[in-house]
Amino acid sequence: MLRFLLPRLASAALAALVSSLVVFVLMRSVPGDIVGQMLGQTIDPTASAALRTFFGLDQAMHTQFVDWLARVLQGDLGRSWYQGQAVTRMISEAFTVTLQIALLTLVLATLIGVPLGVIAGIYEGRRLDAAIQAFNLIGLSAPVFWVGLMLLVGTSAFFNWSPPFAWRSPSEDLADNLAIVLLPVLSLAVLQAAAYSHFVRECMVGELRRDHVRAAFAKGLSPAQVYFKHALRNILIPLVTFMGMILIQILGGTVVIESLFSLPGLGRLILSGIQGRDYPVVQGALLFVVLIAISVNLAVDALYGLIDPRLRR
Amino acid sequence: MTASPSLVQRILEAPASRVLSLLVFTALALLIIAPEFIASQSPLSVDPGRALRPSSAQHWFGTDDVGRDLFARVVHATRITLGLVAGALLVSALAGAALGLISGFVGGVIDQTLARLIDVILTFPPIIAGVVITGILGPGADHLVLALAIVYMPMFFRIARSGAMAEGARTYVEASRALGFSEVSILLRQVTPNVLPLVLMQYVILFPLALQIEAALGFLGLGVAPPTPDWGAILEQGKNFIMVAWWISLWPGLFLLASSFAVMVLGRSLRERIDAG
Numbered sequence: 375m376l377r378f379l380l381p382r383l384a385s386a387a388l389a390a391l392v393s394s395l396v397v398f399v400l401m402r403s404v405p406g407d408i409v410g411q412m413l414g415q416t417i418d419p420t421a422s423a424a425l426r427t428f429f430g431l432d433q434a435m436h437t438q439f440v441d442w443l444a445r446v447l448q449g450d451l452g453r454s455w456y457q458g459q460a461v462t463r464m465i466s467e468a469f470t471v472t473l474q475i476a477l478l479t480l481v482l483a484t485l486i487g488v489p490l491g492v493i494a495g496i497y498e499g500r501r502l503d504a505a506i507q508a509f510n511l512i513g514l515s516a517p518v519f520w521v522g523l524m525l526l527v528g529t530s531a532f533f534n535w536s537p538p539f540a541w542r543s544p545s546e547d548l549a550d551n552l553a554i555v556l557l558p559v560l561s562l563a564v565l566q567a568a569a570y571s572h573f574v575r576e577c578m579v580g581e582l583r584r585d586h587v588r589a590a591f592a593k594g595l596s597p598a599q600v601y602f603k604h605a606l607r608n609i610l611i612p613l614v615t616f617m618g619m620i621l622i623q624i625l626g627g628t629v630v631i632e633s634l635f636s637l638p639g640l641g642r643l644i645l646s647g648i649q650g651r652d653y654p655v656v657q658g659a660l661l662f663v664v665l666i667a668i669s670v671n672l673a674v675d676a677l678y679g680l681i682d683p684r685l686r687r
Numbered sequence: 688m689t690a691s692p693s694l695v696q697r698i699l700e701a702p703a704s705r706v707l708s709l710l711v712f713t714a715l716a717l718l719i720i721a722p723e724f725i726a727s728q729s730p731l732s733v734d735p736g737r738a739l740r741p742s743s744a745q746h747w748f749g750t751d752d753v754g755r756d757l758f759a760r761v762v763h764a765t766r767i768t769l770g771l772v773a774g775a776l777l778v779s780a781l782a783g784a785a786l787g788l789i790s791g792f793v794g795g796v797i798d799q800t801l802a803r804l805i806d807v808i809l810t811f812p813p814i815i816a817g818v819v820i821t822g823i824l825g826p827g828a829d830h831l832v833l834a835l836a837i838v839y840m841p842m843f844f845r846i847a848r849s850g851a852m853a854e855g856a857r858t859y860v861e862a863s864r865a866l867g868f869s870e871v872s873i874l875l876r877q878v879t880p881n882v883l884p885l886v887l888m889q890y891v892i893l894f895p896l897a898l899q900i901e902a903a904l905g906f907l908g909l910g911v912a913p914p915t916p917d918w919g920a921i922l923e924q925g926k927n928f929i930m931v932a933w934w935i936s937l938w939p940g941l942f943l944l945a946s947s948f949a950v951m952v953l954g955r956s957l958r959e960r961i962d963a964g
Contacts, residue, residue, distance in 0.1 A: 388803060389810040400823050504702075511704060515895065515947035517902050520922060520940030527933040536930075626812025630903045634926065644815065645907065648822035660819065664810050 382675070386668040390661055397660055398439050401653055407431060408455050408651045429455060442657065451658035456650055461658035464643060469662070472632070472639035474544065475555055475562070476624045482563040483620065487570025488613070494571065495578025496601060506571060513568025519630045522561035529557065541638050558631045565627070566620050573616050577609040610681050618674035622667050708952035711945045718765040726762040730755065730916045739932045749934040751924060755914075761938045764916035769946060771828060771911070772898045775835035776890055782836065783843025784886045790844070791851030792874050802848065805841045813838045817900050821909040828911045831904060835897050846889045850882035888961065891954040895947040902943050918943050 409425045426432045430441070445452060451461035494506040529535050537557055542550040581587060582605055590600045629641030636642075640659060647655035698706060718725060728746075734754035742749045748757035786805070790798045808816060820834035854860065855878060863873050904910045905919020906926070913920060918939035925935030 385803065385806070389807045392804065392807045393810065397819060397823075400820075404823055404825070406825075508704065511948055511951055512944070515944045515951060517899055517906075517922075517940055517943050519903060519906050520936065520943065523922070523926065523929055523933075523936045524940070526929055527936075530930065622812050626814040629814055629818055630906060633907055641815075641818075645818060645822065648819065656819075660811075660815075663812075663815055667810050667812070 378675070379672075382668075382672060386664070389668070390664045393664055394443075394657060394661055395439065397657060398442070398653075399435065401651070401656065402431075402435055402438075406651065408653070411651055442654075446661065451661070452654035454647075454655050455652050456655075461654050464655065465640070465659055465662050468638060468640045468643040468659075470543070471541070471637055472625065472628050472641065475558055475628055475631070475637070475639065476621065478555060478559045479562040479566060479624050480617070480621055482559060483566035483570055483624075484617070486563065487567035488574050490567070490571040491574025492578055492601070492606065494575040495582060496597075498575075498579050498582070503575075506575070510568045510572040510575075513564050514572065516564065518561055518565050518627050519634050521564050522557060522631055522634050525557045525561055537635070539636075541636075554635070554637070558628075558635045558637065562624055562627050562631055566624060569620060569623075570616070574609065574613065577612055578605060581605040581608055611678060614677050614681065615674055618670050621670050625663070625666065704948075704952050705956060708949040711949035712953075715765060715769065715946060715949070718762055719769065722763045722766060726756070726759040728756040728759040730759040730763040731914055732756075739928065741932075741934055748938045749932065751921075751935050752928055752932070757921075757935060757938060760916040760921055761918070761942055764918050764921060764939065765942065767911065767916060768898070768901065768905075768918045768943075771832060771917075772835065772894065772901050775832040775901075776839060776893060776897050778832065778836040779839040780843045780886055780890050783840040784847040784882070786840075787844040787847025788851045788874060788879060788882060791848035792855050792870075792878055794852070794855075798848070802844075805844050808837065809841045813896070813900050814903055817904050818907065818909065821904055826909050826912055828915075831901065831910050834904070835901060838900065839893050839897055842893055843886060843889055846885050847882055850885045851878055854878045854881050884961070888954075888957060891950060891957055894950045895954075898943065898947055898950075 408429060409422055409431065412425065413422060423432070430438055433441075442452070449462075451465070453460055454464060457464070490506050490509070494503045497503045526536070537554050538550050542554060544551045587600060587604055590604045591597075595604075625640075628637075628639055629645065631637075632639040632641040633645060640662070644656060644659045644663075646652075647659060692700070698709070732755065734750075736754060737746075737750050738752055738754040740746060740750045740754075746756050746758060748761060751757055751760070786801060790801045811819075816838045817834045820837060821830050824830040824833070851874075860873055860877065863877060864870075901910065902919035902922065905917050906923045908920075908923050910919050910923075911917045913924075921939040922936055925932070925939070928935055
């Protein structure tokens with residue numbers, strides 16, 4: 375277990391450290407900081423110097439970084455320079471929004487994409503396969519936010535329906551919440567279902583050409599048994615890896631979709647943090663993204679052992 | 688020996704997706720070479736008197752919120768959007784492939800360190816890395832190109848690295864060493880040409896993905912500076928008028944879709960050809 379975890383945790387720590395450092399230096403090297411944004415056009419050296427001291431921006435960059443890092447290691451991501459809220463709290467609030475959308479998308483995309491891919495693989499080279507492949511190509515080519523825009527127009531023109539404006543969490547009002555996340559989830563799911571379907575089809579086609587499948591047919595098993603017990607089982611491992619990739623893709627995709635549908639998620643938090651030069655928020659949120667990406671990959675690796683005992687060792 | 692089928696015959700028998708892709712490529716080439724010939728109106732001239740008009744004989748795609756002709760804007764954006772993506776990926780490919788070739792061929796500590804560092808970029812989903820880079824540096828074509836180049840560099844690095852490792856272990860490299868060729872000459876004259884097709888393939892595969900990111904960054908207002916026509920930027924502008932003037936958003940999205948589609952089909956047929964040997 376330790377041999378499994380240690381190298382992964384070490385590279386995770388490295389990724390978190392290097393990316394934090396790069397973002398830290400980058401943000402402080404470009405013109406324009408929070409002081410400039412707060413004071414606007416007025417040039418008042420005293421006020422500007424006071425504010426810079428207040429935010430710690432007057433200190434050397436390496437001192438600032440070490441300070442930040444020391445606090446992070448104690449679990450303190452600092453406070454937002456705008457709202458004064460704890461960054462950890464802002465992240466956890468935003469992440470619940472993003473996570474709901476991401477998980478719903480993952481479920482929907484899997485439910486649509488995997489069966490489509492299996493069917494396309496079974497009917498390789500026939501008309502049904504061609505139709506599914508056309509869907510895949512279009513789904514992969516259509517920009518996510520454009521699909522979202524067209525869904526907004528479409529539902530309002532054909533069903534005379536628009537999603538509610540203000541965000542509601544599932545615990546506040548489930549019906550409203552689902553109405554709000556419906557279109558964002560749909561627009562993300564189209565792309566990911568197409569990605570799934572394409573991937574599963576390729577796996578299925580490869581699998582169905584293998585000898586053990588031909589042997590299974592030859593010994594008189596029903597097609598259903600061959601497809602589900604012999605072929606599908608072997609593509610579970612690549613499928614789980616792919617699912618991890620898709621989840622990370624979806625988390626990335628929410629940045630754009632949250633901005634389009636004005637959802638208070640992680641992507642919007644990062645975007646507004648960058649635009650407002652709210653350094654603690656950006657640093658904290660990015661660190662969190664790294665942690666999520668790494669946890670997803672760890673979970674995927676751990677799932678391998680469950681699916682295929684031969685990989686357990 | 689059978690006579691090889693004529694070009695017309697081959698096109699007629701090809702799968703529909705490939706024919707469509709060929710048509711899209713032809714159309715895009717025309718739009719890139721001579722946009723002013725296809726769209727005679729200016730993509731920049733403003734006329735508030737004709738703002739937010741739906742499509743008509745005079746304005747095929749309608750007009751935007753300041754009365755610019757959308758057809759002209761979308762047509763002129765073709766060269767800008769696709770050019771930015773192509774250029775950014777080229778920078779990315781050159782940097783990534785050079786580093787990857789050296790890393791994979793030299794091996795050892797240099798390789799391990801380089802690979803670890805470049806993996807850091809891969810921790811982030813491409814769009815988030817893109818948002819962070821363009822967001823911090825500010826909008827502008829140069830920053831957009833830089834962001835895309837950085838985001839996709841690891842993908843080129845990886846493919847070139849594994850290619851160089853595989854080639855480096857082959858007999859002809861060993862033979863060249865025995866013959867006294869220098870390491871630099873083996874890497875440049877023998878390994879590199881054998882790895883280049885992989886890099887080229889990667890370029891075609893990544894193009895539609897990079898195009899989506901370019902458009903997304905434009906949509907978030909982090910792309911080229913207005914009023915430059917760019918598909919993502921036009922979509923950003925259309926977002927605010929989506930309920931009153933949906934046509935502003937429809938067309939650039941369709942052009943993005945068609946371009947991605949065409950390149951994706953090209954990528955798949957290239958791969959089939961390579962797999963078939």
